[in-house]
Amino acid sequence: MVVSIINGRRREIGLDEGLDAAIEAYYNATQKIYLTHPLYFKVMFKANRIIIFLAILGGYYTLDNPSFKEVKKLCINNELLSTNALDSFISFLQVGGRLAITRDGQDKRKLTYQPTAKGVNEVRELINSLLLTYSMIYPGVDLAQRVDHSDFMADFFKNYTQVIVKEMFVYDAVPDSRAFLTKDGGHMMMFHLYVESLRQRTLAVQYNYLKASAAFSVSRSHIKRCFQAAERLDLLYLKQDGKTIELKPRFIDMVREAFCFYLATVEYGVLGAR
Structure with a gap:
């Protein structure tokens, strides 16, 4: 029930x-x-x-x-x-x-x-x-x-x-969320990415790793490793410029x-x- x-x-x-x-x-x-x-x-x-x-x-x-x-x-x-x-x-x-x-x-x-x-x-x-x-x-x-x-x-x-x-x-109900929710600060990083896409009105988010690192008390390398794990699940794509993150529909569905x-x-x- x-x-x-x-x-x-x-x-x-x-x-x-x-x-x-x-x-x-x-x-x-x-x-x-x-x-x-x-x-x-x-x-x-x-x-x-x-x-x-x-x-x-x-x-x-x-x-x-x-x-x-x-x-x-x-x-x-x-x-x-x-x-x-x-x-x-x-x-x-x-x-x-x-x-x-x-x-x-x-x-x-x-x-x-x-x-x-x-x-x-x-x-x-x-x-x-x-x-x-x-x-x-x-x-x-x-x-x-x-x-x-x-x-x-x-x-x-x-x-x-x-x-x-x-x-x-x-993370059982929404399996893809494990890429974020099992990491230090991952809960906030996941929702932060989503909210940035709303504020920037695009799925191609310009992401400031330094500010995020300070806000969530984790290292920039930790954030990047978390995003790389999400990329392997086809939740997002990290562009070569090192600051643009393209969010996939699968990521949007996951956060929702x-x-x-x-x-x-x-x-x-x-x-x-x-």
Whole structure:
């Protein structure tokens, strides 16, 4: 049921004439969030990391005594991260002040956790960035009013956890997006390319690697390697002048589909099966 609802909503959202304006608004809102802690978000926006953090939050809001057991099972079943990589990521969240970890009061071998206000507020901002664009596509539906109450995150994750349990991940729903979303800063680079094509009103985008490098806290060589991987998938073509990127229809379709997936899953988090 969850899968059919989200897939149906993805298709419906994708037909909206205002999709380009919504994608640009989403990019602008997300960029502001990204720039607050670029060294953190360039890692967090990698598809498997954000999935794991959302799973951690889902466990916290839906389980009486949350532990990392279910998170580890999710990682192993879906080959998201190795055990060592997951432990490193959990430490990354803890050191960054997004996750508090303690020993269970009755079983000292078991670790329990609680997201910090910092971690929760950042996720809430990311959800808001999508609800902002949702209101552009569906101006008659005010989802924002649901955010402004103390139980919002708990209510949201009771629904959103169903998406994770069904193993609905963006790079499976939109396979070509792996070329970007599995890379540091790739989420922003993908949407940045799309938005630049809108702003320049052409698929032959003049791209400033230096500015992008500074904005996304990754090296120019990293960006070029990411684009070269996308070129091998026939998503784009890197012209010999070193600054022009010709976007293919396949790239445009990929970004639109990924955005519609994000919007449909967040809508489900807010509204559930209604």
